[in-house]
Amino acid sequence: MTRALNKLSAARAKALRDPGRHSDGAGLYLRIRPSGAKSWIFNYSDNGRRRDLGLGGYSDVTLAQARDRASACRSAMAEGCRPSSALVSRRNVTFEEASRRYIAMRSSDWRSAKTHYKWDMFLERYGKPLMPLACKDIRREDVEAALRPHWIRINHSARYFRSMVESILDYAAVKGWREGDNPARWKGNLEHVLARKKPPTRHNTAVPFDKAPELYSSLLASSRSGPRCAAFVMLTAARNGEARLASRDQIDWDTKVWTIPGEMMKRGREHTVPLSTQAIDLLQAQPVYGWTNLFFPGLRQKPLSDATVRMAIRRVGFSEATAHGLRSTFRDWCGETGVSRELAELALSHAVGNETERAYRRMTALERRRGLMQQWADYLANETRSRSHRACINRFEFQDPTLSKNEMSYHNG
Structure with a gap:
């Protein structure tokens, strides 16, 4: 009312x-x-x-x-x-207040909770020099001073943070909290005082699939959240952020299915992951925490960070590998063992076909993916599998009645 x-x-x-x-x-x-x-x-x-x-x-x-x-x-x-x-004077709104209000205004447009977390993390990590300053008083020198300590060492993150500052100060100008040019603008401004050359693109380094069982075994040797989360990433071929935010309410223990909400997915659509026996065992072994439903929480009652999972992999001897690269490891294994391209892409939650075809495949592919993920988990755990079992899996892949003859030829060729 x-x-x-x-x-x-x-x-x-x-x-x-x-x-x-x-x-x-x-x-x-x-x-x-x-x-x-x-x-x-x-x-x-x-x-x-x-x-x-x-x-x-x-x-x-x-x-x-x-x-x-x-x-x-x-x-x-x-x-x-x-x-x-x-009630704060329009001429004295701080960068901290402006950033808080900008995030509140934009968060409804963000498809993933990961984006909100990333903004909060970057502002906390890199924005401290700017936080107490009134928006109207922030100059190019202030933005440069906040960026320079990180510009060479972690250039990709520093560039992302610069774009965040520019957006927040644009918002502040629209709200009437500052006037004049945006001091965080790159073109014709910061490009003249910070190195312009972008660092070489770093691809997510994959672990060779023949080394994957060794990595998996090393990760399971620890009871800490970081290594356990990395092991879960390996078992499910999920994205790092999806695994770090996996919670008990997302698991159907009866059907052994993990349902990832759309807001956590890269494409904004709900995704179901059939869980292998090893994945179920790993989740059930995780402690229950009174303050969170997460399987792999971090310190100070916050979600586990991306860096923690990455370092867990490096600490067991795989110094060049990344959590996201583990998905490439799974994809390489699929290609080597003859798994159909369509099924491998579905397991990775990649788009396959048009919207109608994708809707149909989502309804029919769950059990096909279940067999694939169990075979992958058995490989990681060095479980022995009989020749007849492998043949059954292969027949299931290559003679799937839901695929047309053209699709069969495409996937097997």
Whole structure:
């Protein structure tokens, strides 16, 4: 039910004398103390508790101004910010406040929770020098000083952070918190003071598939979240971020299926992963934490970081390998053992065919993928498999009745 607005008039507010609160609607009140002093307050809920925020004395703030301030407070809360942030002088909004409000505004457009996490992490890691500065006061030298310590060593991350700062300061300009050119702009600005040459593209290094069982065994030797998460990535061929955010409510233990929500997927669509016996055993061996549903939590009640999984792989002797490269390891193994290209791509959650074909294949391919993922898990665990079992798997792949003759020729050729 919509709350009534503008219950008071300027004449009535002036005439009121009775001590207490006199509502104008939607959280705005004229408060009159026993002494007769009048002031405007905004009443709001903060985690279930009612709180008052002063908007100014009656003699200094008109009814119209009080309504504008209350409206600004409601807008700030809708953006996930403190209502008091709306009362900060438009000329003194800090970069920290602007970044918080920008993220709240944009987060509904982001397909993946990973994007929100990445913005928070980058701002915390690289943005500290800018956080206390008023947006109006940030100069090119300030942005350069924040970027330079990281520009050569971790250029890719520094470039991404620069684009974040540029977006936040563009937002600040639109909101009226700063004027003039954007000091984080690259073209014609930072390109003249920071190295322009982009670092060579680094591909995700895959572990040779004949070394994969050795890596898998080494990872399982640890009970820590990082190595265990890396082992789960290997067993499922999932993306690193999907595995790190795997939670108990995503697992159907009866059907042995892991359902990854669409907001966590690269293409924004729900993906189901059939779990091998080894994957189920690994998940069931993980401790239950009272503060999270995650299977592989990190420190300080936060999700495990990408770097932690990467370092877990390097610590067991695979110094050049990456977590994402493990998907390439799986793909190489599929190619070497004769698994159809379509089935391998489906297991990796890659797009195959048009939308209609993909919808049909999602309905028919789960059990086909289940056999594939169990065969892969057996290979990693060095489980012995009979010749007849391998032949059965191969017949299942190459003579699948859901594939047309053209598809059969394509996948087997």
